[in-house]
Amino acid sequence: MPHTHVPRLIYDSAETSADLRYITQVLTPDPCLWFCIRNQAYLIVSPLEYSRIKRSIQDAPVATTVMSTEEFTGSSHRNGPHHLIHAVSKRFKVFCWQVPFNFPLGLAARLKRDGIHVRPKHDTPFFPERILKTEREIEYIQAAQKMAEAGLAAAIDVLRQAQIDDGNNRILWDDDVLTSERLRAVIDRTVWDLGGLPLHTIVAGGKQSADPHEMGHGPLPPHAPIVIDIFPRDRSTGYFGDLTRTVVKGEASPIVKQAFQAVREARDSAIQRLKPGVNAKAIHEHVKAVLSTHGFTTELASDPPRGFIHGTGHGVGLEIHEAPRVSSI
Structure with missing residues (x-):
């Protein structure tokens, strides 16, 4: 993880947050709190998960200290996420955090009432190193x-x-x-x-x-x-x-055989054009052009849309659709 002095925070479950799964390398079915201050990361989990997570966190890409929610909220009934983040902010004297773009709006509003501000990171993923x-x-x-x-x-x-x-x-x-x-x-x-x-x-x-x-x-x-x-x-x-x-x-019918030949030619031609630095959208547009020469034109404005309405390809990782996107976008 690149060195940064911007305090960062994620409140989510590693079941649904690829960024949290990436930075911890552990599965947390329930929401938990990860934060990083001056390149020291912390993961706060429930007592139920504490022992398992502490054993499993060793593979995380950044040194991470595992802590229990009990250390911050104790047995108090005030154990909602905003209470936990408030307690963390107070202990570490951090009142402005960088958070993922999909950070819960309601939670952000509740924290603001407590004088704690979150600033969404507009670029995705939250950890750019996930791309490589x-x-x-x-x-x-x-x-x-x-x-x-x-x-x-x-x-x-x-x-x-x-x-x-x-x-x-x-x-x-x-x-x-x-x-x-x-x-x-x-x-x-x-x-x-x-x-x-x-x-x-x-x-x-x-x-x-x-x-x-x-x-x-x-x-x-x-x-x-x-x-x-x-x-x-x-x-x-x-x-x-x-x-x-x-x-x-x-x-197969004649039109299906024709489509097969068109797709194979488009695929092979696209692969030949793949190289570092190439524009992914240009590859996608080339594929559309090849298909069009075989009679399969793309008409996105028609009802229903016709032709090559799908993307050419995409990366995979902790999410099914990741960069690079080989598409019209």
Whole structure:
């Protein structure tokens, strides 16, 4: 963590705050208080979490002292977050803190009444060093990615085993209709067994596959695209993997084959243009142009929007969507 003399503070749960998970390297299911003054960090947790957190905090990127809320609020009923921050501010004589941009507005207003001011940091993430991954972080991401790959392999195996019932326009597997829900369950069980947390896995077939982030429901159609999007979180490290594939069980239509060739050409051309310092938006615009030459033009103003309405790519880490964003933004 870069040296800074600006007192910083986070009140959140490491379950939901990637910044807190990053700077502590521990999982705190309940909200807790992290703060740093003159490059000395502190983490205040409940007595319930104290022993576990103190044992686990050794991997934090900055030296961190773990303390119990009892040291500040005692057994008093005045143990809300503003009371805790007030007690910390008074003890350390700090009455102005830099906080993440999503710091709770209500809490900030309550602290202001006590003469304690918070100044949101407009840049995200709160710790810019999160953008450049360490070797260990890369290993964490690779481990999560392998979980996603295993989930995809399990799904492909099911589709290979499945049979097409053309008379009823359906896919059968294990003597029953293959649905989005059944195939998603196969993927999610595989990911879970490998130590991952599957989150909203997408298995969307037919027309549903054209609607980004539609999870998919009902029978999967034969001879039509099936989008599989798997983005597990490693339960032990908190890091994400992410992959998306489009498959067809049966015979792909001419337009699907045309789209496949267009996407492959756009992908390969984009990869050739990737290098340090390149403008990510320019890569995305190039991909749109390549797709357009194949007849797939983008019309964002149409209703519904048509064409390449998705981003080209994004980074992953403690959040599923991280920098760099290869998109129109």
